[in-house]
Amino acid sequence: MKSRDVLGPSKAAMVVQPVLVVDDSRAQRRLLVRALQRWGYDAVDAASGEAALDLVRALPIDIVISDWMMPGMSGVDFCRAFRELAEGRPAYFILLTARSESEVLAEGLESGADDFLSKPFNAVELRARLRAGERVVNAQKDLSAKNAALSAALRKLSDAYTAIDRDLRGARVFQEGLVPDRHFVLGGYEVSMLFRPSGHVGGDLVGHFRVNDSELGLYSVDVSGHGVASALMTARLAGYLGDGAPERNVALEPDGQGGYRMAKPEASLARLNRIFQSDGDNDHYLTLSLAHLNMVTGEVVLCQAGHPSPMVQRRDGSVICVEMFSTPIGLLDEGEFCTRRLTLEPGDRLILYSDGLTECPGPGGVLLEEEGLAEILRDTSGVHGPALVETIFDRLAAHRGSDDFPDDLSAVVIERL
Secondary structure, rough: OOOOOOOOOHHHHOOOOEEEEEEEOOHHHHHHHHHEEEOOHHHHHHHOHHHHHHHHOOOOOOOOEEEOOOOOOOHHHHHHHHHHHOOOOOOOOEEOOOOOOHHHHHHHHHHOOOEEEOOOOOHHHHHHHHHHHHHHHHHHHHHHHHHHHHHHHEEEEEEEHHHHHEEEEEEEHHHHHOOOOOOOOOOOEEEEEEEEEEOOOEEEEEEEEEEEOOOOEEEEEEOOOOHHHHHHHHHHHHHHHHOOOOOHHHEEEEEEOEEEEEEOHHHHHHHHHHHHHHOOOOOOEEEEEEEEEEEEOOEEEEEEEEOOOOOOEOOOEEEEOOOOOOOOOOOOOOOOOOOEEEEEOOOOEEHHHHHHHOOOEEOOOOOHHHHHHHHHHHOOOOOOOHHHHHHHHHHHHHHHHHOOOOEEEEEEEEEEE
16 A cells, blocks of 8 residues: 655545735745645635735635735734634634744734744645644534524424424413412402412413302312423313303202202212323312302301311411311322311411412521411411402412422412401
């Protein structure tokens, strides 16, 4: 196998654009151009920096070999002008100089030069410098191409994110529409609701439904997880506990007279559990607190499925935690649900809430817990209606140290006037 001539053509050389030779010496230019052409380069030359700039404007130049000392525009001045004109395009600049002082070389580097070659030049050394320049230019071009591709991908990703964000904002508006009446007064009772997803959409849901003129159903739901999948489950649940279609409401049953009555709470939650158990590929579960209020007597039937224990605040400001232990819906084929009865006297209030309140972490990670929520209620015993809900939220934000919460916040406050 024949050995390759060190000055022979190079495949790498063919990937670069024309090499520009700048020298006020015609003989020096001809010598350099001939050498470059012999090595397979396409070479152009200019007798001055000004003429060279005209060529740079007209041609894509990858490598420049310029004399330092020239009348008019020096090699250093031309290098600065070349870099400004190239506007960051990959290029390799070699300065020819007979000087070797460090201050001089530093000036050349500051002007934008990449390499130096002593005059008179050595052909082998020049060829080695050109090969190095080719590698640098090709690497820069490859990096620029990859950066361009990355920028294009990021633009597409940004466009996709914008579209997703727009859709999620629309989904949030839809989800907020699932809780239309966040405050109302009915039959001597005032009902106020807190509903704040931690992200665009959340897995909490609060609401109510009319049973008849004297009975009211209220609920607080927390679906496991966050995001779109959990939000879709809350939308589905709104249909199972809504006012719009009583025949689909799992908490109601026909009364035999063309109307509906409240079904037994345990049977309602068991029915809901069967519905979600039938979804074999469903990885989510939910906790639920369901309240059946008799607006005439003040009697409340509470049924719990893994939800935080409700709280009752009496007229004198004292707070009672109604401890209830049960299993979430969707975890077990046969869930165990807890039922309690209590009576709201005039001035009393009942609070159903999700664990986003009691598990709200402070700056040090300390959770609010049940006692913290009870303290908030005791401190706000004289506050009622929407003002109470706003105050609870403000106190949670104060505990958190910001209004950016890691979990959804939701609660239903039922006050007997």
